[in-house]
Amino acid sequence: MSFITQEFTERCGPTSRTCIWSVAGGGIEITDSVTSGFADIAINTPVKLLQNALTGSRLWSSRAPAPYLRxxxxxxxxxxxxxxxxxSLGCKTFEDIRTRKPRLKIILGPDRESPIGFASHRYLEAHGVSVDEIRSWGGEVVFANRPEECLVPCQDPKLGFNAVINEALMTDWWAKLIDGPRGFIPMPAEPAALVTIEKTTGLPGSTIPAGYWKSLKEEIPALEFVDFILMCRDDLPEDVAYLITWILVTKKAKIEANYHGFPGDRAPISWPMDPRKMAKTVYPLHPGAERFYRENGYL
Known part of the structure; x- marks a missing residue:
């Protein structure tokens, strides 16, 4: 976001300034900041869950529909x-977990406070391993918001965590946990559970290929958690929307350069960025963005 605001300010009047606001929670406030009009633009993930903000459903069922998001x-x-x-728990599948009922100390996002937390809870419930079940087996449930707040503590055996659910698979946080001394084992998602999760979240099933981590010898099913959306309201001035979109597309090489140390499909932002795919958003395109994409042959 700092890249966008810097490039934007350089192309505005001499006294122009922008401000980037951080959020204290798990991410649902990001979208709230735009729907309320507090923020002009924001970025959040995953897109197939975020589209429910338009209708006030699923994660946003306690909020009014926001059909004006763009x-x-x-x-x-x-x-x-x-x-x-x-x-050490001796579990390699969800069936093992349900049968053995191990005493888990799990760390995950709080329910309904973030896309990650909401998806994590629906994921566990669909597999018959809800937080209530975990507690009934004598387990402990700890909540934290961001991926690193969940994954980094698991690397220290002294803290006692023996289970974690999260995204951000491309990070060293996961690599150290899976291929490092602790050797955590990723649980293959169950097909029937993935069908249920898509109904409750809008997120479809996918896979993690063999070799993604050194210790992962076979492809396993998992939950798709893809793509960010740069969002705004329909009342954002058209020239502002056009300029921001122009920056993202014409200066995208500057963004991509930050991730050339990663394989393109395993970077925090995948590269190369394709403007034709960038123009396909789960919210209706803002007229200013649409005009840019059409003028340049991307729509």
């Missing part, structure tokens, strides 16, 4: 959400 661009990210367990 998209400026889809920013690509190829991600998944999974559950992983300490190998």
């Amino acid at each position: 998209g400026l661009a889809t920013i690509p990210q190829n991600d998944r959400l999974i559950l992983a367990l300490d190998p």
Whole structure:
């Protein structure tokens, strides 16, 4: 976001300034900031869950529909959400978990406060391993918002965590947990559960290919958790929307350069960024963004 605001300000009047606001929680406030009119633009993930803000459904069922949300661009990210367990528990599948009823100390996002937390809870419920079930087995449930707040503590055995569910698979946080000394085992998602999760979240099933981590020898099913949307309201001035979209597309090489150390489909932002795919957003395109894409042959 700082890249966008800097490039934007450089092309505005000499006294122009922008401000970037951080959020304290798990991410649902990002969309709230735009729907309320507090923020002009924001970025959030995953897009197939975020589209429910338009209708006030699923994660947004406690909020009014926001049909005035608009998209400026889809920013690509190829991600998944999974559950992983300490190998000492002796579980390699969800059936093992349901049968053994291990005493888990799990860390995950709080329900209904973030896209990650909401998806994580629906994922566990669909597999018959809800937080209530975990507690009934004598387990402990700890909540944290961001991926690193969940994944980094699991790397320290002294903290006692033996289970975690999250996304951000391309990060070292996951690599160290799966291929490092703790050797956590990712649980393959069950096909029937993935069907249920798509109904409750809008997120479809996907897979993690063999070799994604050194210890992952076979492809496993997981939950798709892809792409960011750069969003705004329909009352954002058209010239502002046009300029922001122009920046994202014409200066995208500057964004991509930050991720050339990653394989293109395993970067925090996938590269190369394709303007034709960027123009396909789960919210209706803002007229200013649409005009840019059409003028340049991307629509």
